[in-house]
Amino acid sequence: MTLDYHWLYDTVRARFESDAALEAFLPRSLTPEELKRQGDDRYLSAMSRRVFHAGVQHTMVDAKWPEFEKAFQGFDPEAMALLGPAQIEAHMQNSRIIRDRAKIKSIPENARFILDIRRERGASFGAFLADWPDTDTIGLWQVLAKRGARLGGRSAAGFLRLAGKDTFLLTSDVVARLKAADVIDREPTSQRDLRAVQDAFNLLRQDSGRPLCQLSSLMALSINPVF
Numbered sequence: 655m656t657l658d659y660h661w662l663y664d665t666v667r668a669r670f671e672s673d674a675a676l677e678a679f680l681p682r683s684l685t686p687e688e689l690k691r692q693g694d695d696r697y698l699s700a701m702s703r704r705v706f707h708a709g710v711q712h713t714m715v716d717a718k719w720p721e722f723e724k725a726f727q728g729f730d731p732e733a734m735a736l737l738g739p740a741q742i743e744a745h746m747q748n749s750r751i752i753r754d755r756a757k758i759k760s761i762p763e764n765a766r767f768i769l770d771i772r773r774e775r776g777a778s779f780g781a782f783l784a785d786w787p788d789t790d791t792i793g794l795w796q797v798l799a800k801r802g803a804r805l806g807g808r809s810a811a812g813f814l815r816l817a818g819k820d821t822f823l824l825t826s827d828v829v830a831r832l833k834a835a836d837v838i839d840r841e842p843t844s845q846r847d848l849r850a851v852q853d854a855f856n857l858l859r860q861d862s863g864r865p866l867c868q869l870s871s872l873m874a875l876s877i878n879p880v881f
Contacts, residue, residue, distance in 0.1 A: 657835035657854055659861040659869075666875045680868045684818030686784035692818070694768055694779045699729040700816040701764045705757050705804045707812065714752075721750040726761060731779075734765035756804075763803035770801070783819045788866055789856050791821050792848045815867065822855050822870035827877040834877075 670676040684692070702722070706715045725748055727733050746753050768779045775782055786794045795810040805813060814821040822828065824842060832838050837854045838847045858869045 657832070657837060657858065659858050662858070662869075662872050662876055663862070666872050666879075669875065669879045680871050681815070683820035683865050683867050689780045689784040689817075689819060690778065692780050694731050694772070695729045697779050697783070697817055698731050698734060698761070698765055698768055699723065701768075701802065701805065701813050702726070702729060702757075702761050704809050704813040704816055705760050705764075706752055706754070708757075708804070708809060710752070718751060721748075725751050729761075729765075731765040731768045734761050735769055737762040737765070760803035764805075767802050783814070783817065786819075788820050788859070790852070791855070791866060792852045794819075794821075820865045820867055822851075822866040823874075824851070825870075825874055827874035828870055830877045831873040 667673070667676055670679070699722075703715060703719060706722075723729065725745060742755065742758055745751065745758050746755060771779050771782050783794075791811075791814075794814070798810040798813065799806040802810075808824065811821050811823050815823065829838070829841060832842070832851060832854065833840075835854070837850055840847065842848050842851050855866055855869060858864075859866060862869065864872075
């Protein structure tokens, strides 16, 4: 079958009591203006939270996140870029946070990544995200994976979702729908398959006017209603 937006919407809509119930369930992304207004400390916080989410129950990380905010000075990039071995060792003694040395070390690395982008562009990291075209989401994933720390695989998309930048997610249910629609025939890891996925989302976006995050959710719900 082909990936038709009207079929996708009607299939998912039938599982909700009303249009309003479905719309309330779908995720929202920030506007470009909202992304630009958000401080770069929020982007470092989102990067770090996504790194700590990997391989751990997200609810446990989220419950501890206020303590992370206190311990890491609100994730100010300038301050965190200077985090050295002695400070990292001190954080390893803090029982109020998750003490994973490799993940803690990613914080100064990602702070420097954010500062590098700011220097290169002469603008905030939020402006960098806001200006990146949604039609090339996979290209943004690649930049994050290459230049950021521990932001490869699904972590790039996970960070963007936390930060409010519109993105699709390649969850198992989304991949299953893409396979059923013959967009791909395997887990999309090659550039060719990722481009096919991006093209499919671009067409759905053009047909529906919906953001990528909602189209991704509709795909997942068409496979697994999660009710």
